[in-house]
Amino acid sequence: MGKISYYTEEGLNRLKAELVDLKTKGRAAIARQIAEARDKGDLSENAEYDAAKDAQGLHELKISKLEEVLSNARILDESTIDTSQVSVLSKVKIKNKKNGAEMTYMLVSEEEADLKSGRISVGSPIGKGLLGKRIGETAEIKVPAGVLEFEVIDIAR
Template identity: 65%
Template structure:
């Protein structure tokens, strides 16, 4: 079963660059390490050779998973998104009804989430609670501590 992931143009480019880094730089380094360990003698008692082979196996697994992710990646067409409600790539300004604190989050795909920069995954509890909401609505979001209520103040596209 394929697991489709949605990416922004920047997120997809970052994924491709990371894959190229692994294939073009890390893979030759792993092969070189195996070659150097092989040159040191008896392979049956060569821990360095075993470690290099294991590292290569892990690298190949990572490359394989990344290639699968890339093959199932879909680019989000921002021009087709409805701007009246909170969707992926929406920047939502909220007000916590309990403490009056205002915050702003951009809803992104899980792979691009970065809380420090105000980007939260649409799969997170808050992200799921905001999806489909419009300005003026109240989002009731269940989190481990209970239920939070947020007023939706503003929705913009980033």
């Protein structure tokens, strides 16, 4: 059994759409590649056929992994999020104590993480360090560049 991951409704729908796409368009494209390679003659010396079969195996593995993720996925009701402390799907405004820079991040599952849109994984060093913190508390987070100190300024949902 895999570990349970929590998603926003939008994130879960995106994963479901990706799975449907892989099962329909993706499988059809690979079947075409295999058919084209098979039409080129002797399969024992056909590198294109071997490559297409390998691609098919990798594609099916990706489908299998995505199905496993979806079977362990749960939608987290954002209205039930406790904003007194940092948790999954919290929007956290933090201040770097060293340089005074302020940032706002939303803590999400690893699959939904996207730094450009301000979404960081709860499994990342910063995400782990912020979990459970309350407004006014300082999180000392060990990152590859050293230890960073962030003050939690605000928590929202």
